[in-house]
Amino acid sequence: MPNFADITVGDPLPTLTKAPNRAQLVLYCAGSGDFNPLHWDQSFEQARQIGDNIVHGRMKWSTLGQVVADWVGDSGWVKSVSCQYRGMDMQGAEWQAKGVVTAKREENGLKLVDVDVWTENADGQKTTPGKAVVVLND
Amino acid sequence: MAAEFELTDEMRAAVGVESEPWPVEITSTSVRAFARGVGYTDPKYYDDAAAAAAGYDALPAPPCYLGTPVWIPGKSDPTFSGPRNTGPSVRHGLRGLLDGGTEVVYERPLKAGDKLFMTSKIADLEVKESKGLGKMLVVTSEQTFTEQDSGEVVMRTFAQAIYY
Numbered sequence: 453m454p455n456f457a458d459i460t461v462g463d464p465l466p467t468l469t470k471a472p473n474r475a476q477l478v479l480y481c482a483g484s485g486d487f488n489p490l491h492w493d494q495s496f497e498q499a500r501q502i503g504d505n506i507v508h509g510r511m512k513w514s515t516l517g518q519v520v521a522d523w524v525g526d527s528g529w530v531k532s533v534s535c536q537y538r539g540m541d542m543q544g545a546e547w548q549a550k551g552v553v554t555a556k557r558e559e560n561g562l563k564l565v566d567v568d569v570w571t572e573n574a575d576g577q578k579t580t581p582g583k584a585v586v587v588l589n590d
Numbered sequence: 591m592a593a594e595f596e597l598t599d600e601m602r603a604a605v606g607v608e609s610e611p612w613p614v615e616i617t618s619t620s621v622r623a624f625a626r627g628v629g630y631t632d633p634k635y636y637d638d639a640a641a642a643a644a645g646y647d648a649l650p651a652p653p654c655y656l657g658t659p660v661w662i663p664g665k666s667d668p669t670f671s672g673p674r675n676t677g678p679s680v681r682h683g684l685r686g687l688l689d690g691g692t693e694v695v696y697e698r699p700l701k702a703g704d705k706l707f708m709t710s711k712i713a714d715l716e717v718k719e720s721k722g723l724g725k726m727l728v729v730t731s732e733q734t735f736t737e738q739d740s741g742e743v744v745m746r747t748f749a750q751a752i753y754y
Contacts, residue, residue, distance in 0.1 A: 470629065483620075483627025485658060485671030509689040510654070514628045517653035522632065526644045530653035534693030534748075584653075 453525040456556065456563040456588045465523040465551030465567060470515060472507055473544045480511045491543075502540065507547075509537040512580040515549045516569040520584045523551065528588035531564070535582025539573070547573045551584070563588045592684055592754065595725035597715055601680050604712050609677025611707035614657035614735060618648070618702040624655040651700035654692075656747060657735065659708065677710060682727050682753055690728060690750030697744050705738040706745075713748070723754040 472480070477491045489496040491508050499505050517533045524530065541547050548571065555566040564585055571580040618638070625635035630652060633640035641649050651657070659672050667674045714730040728750055735745040 472629070476627075476629065479623075480627035483624035483655075487669050487671070489669075510692060511628065513692050514624075514652070514654035518628055518630060521653050522630075526634075526646075529699040530696070532693065532695040533653050534691065536691040536750075537689050 453527040454523065454565070454588065455527065455590055456565070459553055459556055459565055459588075461553055461555060463553040465519050465553075465569075468515060468519055468522070468549040469546065470549065471544060471546040472511065474505055477505065477507065477511070477543055480508055480514075484508070484510060484514075486510065503542070505543045507541040507543060509535075509580065512537075512541065512547075512549070512571045513582065515571065516551070516580065516582050516584065519549045519551045519569055520567060520586060524586050524588070527590065528563075528586055531585040531587050533569070533582065533584045535569070535580045537580060539577055539579035541571070541573060541579055545574070547571050547579070554583075563590075592725045595682075595684070595717055595727060597717060597727075601682065601715055604678035604680050605715060606711060606713070607678045609673075609710045611709050611736075612673040612676055613660045613738070614706045614708045615660060616651050616655070616657045616700055616702055616704040616706070620658045621649040621651055621655065621702050625652050628652060628654075646701065649702040651702070651704070653696075654694055655700070656694065656733075656745070657700070657704070657706055657708075673708075678712065680712065680715065680727075680729060684727055684753035686723065686754040688752040688754070690752045692750075693748040695746050695748075697742075700744060704744070706735045707738055708733055708735050710734075720754075723752075726752050726754040728752050 481487045513535045551567045551569040569582045570578045634644045710733040713732045716728045733747045
């Protein structure tokens, strides 16, 4: 688990590899409350136009949150997570969620670490670039 | 897809108006459902004993879990589960919708047992144009979550919806 003194700008966070299929997207629908049929109904018009159901943008955002939460473990907490949705990922397709430390600073008595986070598809395209801030206890 | 689209005074008047508060809950069951949906394997999000062993007094909410709005038939949105008609909306007539981006900022970590109120407002309206989609309306909204008991702000979210 990370400790403020030992963290260096450029440190990579452990990568998560995901390939959520339609059944997993249904679980995300239930957990998040977002039941847009674009994510689970193959016959939905927009899904037919695209060719398949696509992963919720917010599931990828939440996975960026997971990259940071899994990294920080119980030695702190996640203060913020943001991202932009630049590209679609089809259900069942593999993508990776990654992160790297970009800065560390102390503010109002809090030990903060800034990270860049993103999802990357099989072609290496960053479909969901974002940023996160972590508060570390020590 | 729209060739022409302009903001009207009626649309601009909706900016900045705060919605009625809506109750949002974080429970052990809702934390498990969200963690399962994202694919977490850390037992602290599922098992009370594991959470206690890791130093938490309740299941911790994973980041990007924004709580579950209380569901009321007829008042809640059947697709997105949030409240309907609690605040101003923008009548723009555009049919296509894309999620542009999302941000959450916490004042403290959330956990099972938190009972919150959510208010939301439109923070900004902007017309943009893209080659593929034509004129687009970008709606930036902001949600504020407060503790039901104390009124203290614990979380804010910002989202961009793109209508085309």
